[in-house]
Amino acid sequence: MLSRLPQGALKNAARNVNASRSAVRARFASTTSGSSSAFQTFLNSRAALASATLATVGSVAWYAHLYGSLPFFPEVHANSPAEEGLHPPQYPWSHKGLLDSFDHASIRRGYQVYREVCAACHSLDRIAWRNLVGVSHTADEVKVMAEEVEYEDGPNDQGEMFQRPGKLSDYMPPPYPNEEAARSSNGGALPPDLSLIVKARHGGPDYIFALLTGYTEPPAGFEIRDGMNYNAYFPGNAISMARVLFDGLVEYEDGTSATTSQMAKDVVTFLNWAAEPEHDERKKAGLKAVILFSALTAISLYVKRYKWSYIKSRKIRKCCLVD
């Protein structure tokens, strides 16, 4: 909107106030007095328009920043805060910023935690071995890892299925053959697939991290069934999954000390990568797009002004009407 103001409009606003008073209009009936107060002319000026817009937008933005929601638009929640679980704190993820890539060393450690801990119950259906290549492992490493797993393939010439070692194109092996097997092994609860879990949970990586590290004794008066565990961050606070991460559970190959929070951070980074494998490229493309389109916008504003300058500065002169 401000771009539509002519060059130096704000600068010249004060001058225009005086100019508009002396400008002559063709007046056909004199019912109003020609003089108006300086305040009235200020109200009609562009400076007033610009500053009022700025004040309005600014106060709405300030309110939204302060209270987290727009004014006059109350949000409706189906759940009470207790049902939603405790809101996780915001953690300083290494990939949190607009321009931050994943920490790939952390993804590699996180894969180790997933493989040694989580994979006992949780599948990772949408990630193939080849996805790890060039992200956290070399192709040779992944080939060796894949070959350790037997996959059913076929049918062969005799029409029978057979077992073969895994290839890069195979997907991560699931811990259970089907949902019923998973439920019966876990007291009726289904361990969710982790491929998209970071995207699928409110709070994303913050929530997963808080959940993994948030196991405590239930507070006094909180009834918890057998086989269930208390976790303040889980909606309803009773979760079937027990605490799995304990200090020193895995031994990192790069010598990082495997504390509970370190493992949780690494595995959440890995799961975040699994949910958004395009993450790094996306942020890089976003950076490019913002730069390119800002430049295009700025130049097109210039070109618009350039094209309009002929129209705006056109004078119509009556010069030749003398008899």
Next chain:
Amino acid sequence: MSIANTFYNVFVKRNSVYVTTIFAGAFAFGVGFDLGVTSFWDRWNQGKQWKDIRHKYVEAESD
């Protein structure tokens, strides 16, 4: 002869030259912009990307 006039006479005067310059410029810009953004990205995320840690594991393989 100002810079502006030189620019006009060299690039703009003939439309064929102007359009060719624009398309050649678009090609050069595409390559240069990509390089620039990538080098900034690599500097900003130094030590975090796979290419920064890859050498550790490739060497381990050849041992």
Next chain:
Amino acid sequence: MAAFQLSKKALSLPPTVRTLASGVPSASLLNLNARAPAHGDHHAHGEVGPRSDTPAAWASKISTTPVGLVSTNYASAKPTGVFQQRLVHTTAVAKDTPQVPDFSGYQAKSESTNRGLAYLMIGSLGVLSASAAKSTVAEFLGTMAASADVLALAKVEVELASIPEGKNVIIKWRGKPVFIRHRTADEIAEAKNTDWKSLRDPESDESRAKRPEWLVMLGVCTHLGCVPIGEAGDFGGWFCPCHGSHYDISGRIRKGPAPLNLEIPSHDFNDAEGKLVIG
């Protein structure tokens, strides 16, 4: 109502002053060309002489007709403001010279710099747009390429050491059978010595087998897509049971309805691991 119309008509005087489309007040039946009496004091009365604000005869015409005064305007300039017909006027005609807005803010400091800058900016707009358009087109075309999971399946590796000389192996590649033949020296000699120039689909054995001992072919008959049988047929190669096409030991069509030789997929040898990579 009729009475009101009547009285309105009686009270509404015909216009004495009209405004031309050009914005000039026109009162043509008045002798506007009359010179003003020479005044001693020229304060704000303008120049003495013929009025300059009356329209030229070729530009407009005033005629008296039974319906009243009719002003005809030949100039086709559009009205520049909202004008209201005044039936009774009590105020003086505004005769001040119209004030032209100050355009100096729009004026370029240096014309040549301005021209150079304008062309530079428009050129930059073209450069950026062309670059963005190129990226867009490239991305859209990229969506038509095979996806990563398909590409991952598109290569098949075969252990060469597991195929003894003189044996056929059939593997699956992209849903089609691929024949791999470890040829003996006799077979190689036979394939090479054939007078291939007179064949239906003339191809030399050298152009078909990258290495003479390994023959890699798509196992799909070029006639109607059956799978030929190995080590059969009149030429010691393959024989299609559907319509009786005979292929020789280089997979070339020798007899039967098939029009072309068996197709060779792109393949490479990985000597370090003793593997054949198809795809």
